[in-house]
Amino acid sequence: MEEQSPKTHEITIYVGAGRDAREWSPESLTWNELVKRLSDVTRTHETFNDYQNMPKSKKDAIKDVGGFVGGVLKGGRRRAENVAWRSLITLDFDFAPRLLEQSEIEFAAALYTTHSHAPDKPRFRLVAPLKYNISPDKYPAVARWVAKSIGGLEWVDPTTFEINRLMFWPSASKDGEFIFWEKQGPWIDPEEILAQYDDWTDAAQWPRSSREDKSIKRQAKKQGDPYEKPGVIGAFCRTYDVKTAIEVFLEDVYEPFGEDRYTYKQGSTAGGVVVYDDGKFVYSFHATDPIGGKLVNSFDLVRIHLYGDRDEVAEPGTPVNRLPSYQAMLALASEDEEVKQTIGLEQLGLAKADFKDDMEWLSKLERYPKTGELRITFRNFELILENDPNLKGRFGYDLFANRVAVLKPLPWRQDSGQFENVDDAALRGYIENTYGIRHKERLMDALMTVSRKNSFHPVRDYLNSLDWDGVPRLETVFIDYVGAEDNPHVRKLTKKALVAAVKRIFEPGAKFDEMITLVGPQGIGKSRIIHRLSKGWFTDSLDSLNGKDAYESIQGVWLVEMAEMSAIKRAADVEMVKKFLSKQYDRYRPPYARMIEEYPRQCIFIGSTNTFEFLVDKTGNRRFWPFRCGVTPQRPWEELTEEEVDQIWAEALVYYREGYPTYLKKDEDADTIEWVTGRQQEHTEENSLTGMIQEFLDRPLPDDWDDRDLFSRRAYLEGVEAAPSSGQPRNKVCVMEVWAELLGNDPAKLDRRASREIGAIIESLGWKRNPALRFKNYGRQRAFVRGVSTKGVNKV
Structure with missing residues (x-):
């Protein structure tokens, strides 16, 4: 692994707004910057005495001023399986009889007290940088050794070694004691620590506190005997103890490792899964195991592994018996053959x-x-x-x-x-x-x-079962139910898009890279109409436009809603959307498949946004067809029955069979192309520099313009001297002229971002890019000219 320099290396952490945050964002900063941030305490409004007397739920809310994870989270989710690597050791000291002294630490570290800290009951956190980024499997072995080396193994919270452990930023009551210190020293070398073990991959060799065994026993007592649980859950646990459950359901997840121990196959460590109470419970010390740090019975063991990912959609604090995984596992257990035998079948x-x-x-x-x-x-x-x-x-x-x-x-x-x-x-x-x-x-x-x-093919079978009654509905569906503007262009584009949806069912992969985008206020039914038209083959959960996850998420989907297009605020985002829309085939290897396969697209995309100016790139917006909604009277939703939707698709099927074109033809659809281009421009965010640059380009130049220096040119542009009665029209320009002469900036400070922004505005105003030309005061620069070629352009 590549060594990082303690002096110059930037540490990557992931930060979140609070403990229940779903999305965590990366932040790179130096150790000095992190130390400074850890020294900055947030004072809350309550007194320390009031805080001490509050219920736990209120304490949790008050001390939650946001926090960080000392490593990288794949996908920005704070789940154990999403931790890519760790860059910091973070320890929570909840049972210390005193504060640690700097002299007890032989490595670089920062200590700060927690919200619950009191002089007679110290509570604090210790953060230390690692010389190398380490994998999640190595982290518990290193962190436990560090805790042991400073004599604090019995002082720490047993859950502090979890790889996705959240550390709150410093906070304290308005009169509470806050202590912070930084220890100067070398960064922790994880390889040196791992070398202290005979075999660090054997979890049995990791230092463990007496609190951990006591904690596990308390958890078992609190959960109660799983064999005595009522209903299907108890029957499942009596049918499958944890050993049998692993053998039957999770043989690809665990493998035996000695007596009453297993190894999590997808991890790097061994023997970290321990069976308790003759198979009634199991506890996993594996960092990346979905049940890592949990004591579970066989029902929950299988539930978490088979269905735990379904719980990502659940709101924080949802009771276990209302989680999607619980419902799915209950269905499995109630239909399981062996469980049925246990209860008499x-x-x-x-x-x-x-x-x-x-x-x-x-x-x-x-x-x-x-x-x-x-x-x-x-x-x-x-x-x-x-x-x-x-x-x-x-x-x-x-x-x-x-x-x-x-x-x-x-x-x-x-x-x-x-x-x-x-x-x-x-x-x-x-x-x-x-x-x-x-x-x-x-x-x-x-x-x-x-x-x-x-x-x-369920959608093909559905469409083939339909008979159109001859009443036109197709081209006005968005006009009727979300109040889209009623004109021939909206009608035509609606018809083309929905016929394209039918075409992609009968001709998977058919070319259609445009997207209707419903623009209008919240609450008018933009998402509802898409979902209603989809007949259930719908998703609005396209979280990513890259990779296998994106391709898998649109399999079995007919209408994909790209919700809240206003979130696309960068040209790079627009390019990503355009590239994704243009694909006719998705190539990837499905789960459990041996080879990469090609899947032709069978869906179309419909966007929705509450923001009027949702486009940011003045060029390349051809694929977006904006429909302004909520501007005409809407029909009641009760009228959009299942039978009405069937007739809409039956009509689209008739047009598909007649060969109705799903694309805009340059000549036949010139009016619609002109209309939609205008709409795209109106829905594009205007750059505040555009007007200034337009005026700059159109202003006539004095005859001696090429002989003037920068300051004389600025004086003319600022109106210090009167404009000539007649002057030369500008026929070439470079970004540097706009930057230095119009905006008054230092030519030496033009950066790439500003250069791209100015160049894009010039090009959007109709000027053409040309190879480099020579410019007085600036030398050779990339040029823009009014014409397509450089013929007649002054080369000076």
């Missing part, structure tokens, strides 16, 4: 009883001659999937979502829909319990083959 016996109606296929299964046991072959899995009474006809392939689908109820679920990870586990469990064979890859290959034989 013999699913396996019912499956065997069904075989009596068709036994011939069983004779085709390949078996070992000596034992009669089934061979673990692709053919056997294929036969079972095609003939087992509980599996036959249950699987198909959704050509729209590009994934396996469940068509009918299965032994472990009663609904249809997409084939999920839990179905993968349940299908393997069902086949193993029934037939005694298990092989993940061969089963998945057979499932793909069988499901492909039952391919279907």
Whole structure:
């Protein structure tokens, strides 16, 4: 790993507005800058005595003045699995009998007291920079050793070693004691610390305080015996202790490591998962494990690993029993075959009883001659999937979502829909319990083959089922329901976009890189109309326009809302959107797939914004079709019934079949092109320099202009001397002239950002870029000219 210089290296931290912040932002600063920030305390309005007597919830709110994580968070989310690396050691001392002294520290560090600190009950935080950035798996081993080396292992909060641990910025009551000191010294060398271990990857060798075991026992007592929990949760825990749950559901996540210990496979350390109470609970010391730092029973163990990512959409503070992961796990447990047996239902016996109606296929299964046991072959899995009474006809392939689908109820679920990870586990469990064979890859290959034989396209099937009644609705849908301006251009563009949506269903990847953008006040239904038209094939959660996550998020989606276009404030953002809209195919490797595949686009994009000037680049806005909404009377939403939406798409289907063009033709649609270009310009944010530069370019120049120095030119432009009765029109210009003569800046201080901004404004005013020309006072510069060529342009 590359060594960082303690004197010059900038440390990257991620900062958030508070403990419940969803988005965390990167900030790079030197150690000196961070130390200065840690010395700056925020004083709150209450007295320390009042603070001490407050309930915990109110204390938490008062001391939350924002904070930081001492490392990098992928995607800006403060989850353990999102930590890319750590650059700081951060320790919370909640049980110290006294403050640490600087003399006890042999490395660079900063100490500051917390909001709850009192002279007789010191509480403080210690922050120390690392000589190297370290991976999340190394962090607990290093941080624990540091705590031990300064004699504070028993003083720290046991949760302080979590890799995504939040450190609040300094705060104190208005009369509370605040102490800060900085220790000068070398930065901590993590490799030297790791070398102190016989094997740092063995979590059993990490220093642990007595508080941790006591804390785990307290948690177990507080949670209660999972076997005695009522309903499905207790039944699941009695059916699967944590060891069995790992074997059945999480064999790809953990592997055994000695007695009552496991290793988290995606981490670098070993044996950090410990089983407690004869398999009733498990605790993980692995930093990147989703259950890291938690004591969980088998139900929560499986819930967090299979469905924990679904909880990202939940509001902070949502009770566990209302989390999406809890509901999904409850569905899994209630439909699980083994759990049903625990509560009195013999699913396996019912499956065997069904075989009596068709036994011939069983004779085709390949078996070992000596034992009669089934061979673990692709053919056997294929036969079972095609003939087992509980599996036959249950699987198909959704050509729209590009994934396996469940068509009918299965032994472990009663609904249809997409084939999920839990179905993968349940299908393997069902086949193993029934037939005694298990092989993940061969089963998945057979499932793909069988499901492909039952391919279907839900949106195509939906459209083909429609019959138009002949009443026109298509081109006025945005006029009718969100009050878009009513003119021939809005009608034409609406028709083209919605016909394009149909075209991409029947011709995936068809070219259509434009986007209607609904512009209007909040509350008029901009998002609602998109969702209603989508028939459920909708998303407004396109968080990124880059990479596999973006491509996966639009699979199985027909209408994608790009909400709040006003958030696009940089030219780079606009370029990213334009590039994304222009793609006809997405190439990536789906989860669990072996190869990169190409997926033609089957969706269109519709933007929405409350901001009038939502475009920032005067050039290249061709793809955006702005519709001003809320300007005409709206029909009641009750009139936009499912049947009405069906007729809108039925009409679009008729136009598609007639070959209606989804693009604007230069000659036939010249009026609409002119109109939409004007709209794009009106919705583009105006640069405050544009008018000044326009006047500068149009001002006639004296005959001796090329002989004047910079100060004489400024005097003329500032009106010190009268304008000539007749003068030369300016026929060439460079950015430096605008910067130095019009804006009065030092030519030596022109930077790249200002140069790009000025050049873009000149070009937006109709001037053409040309190769470098020579300019008096400035030498050779990149030029702009009124004409397309340099013919007739003064070369001086």
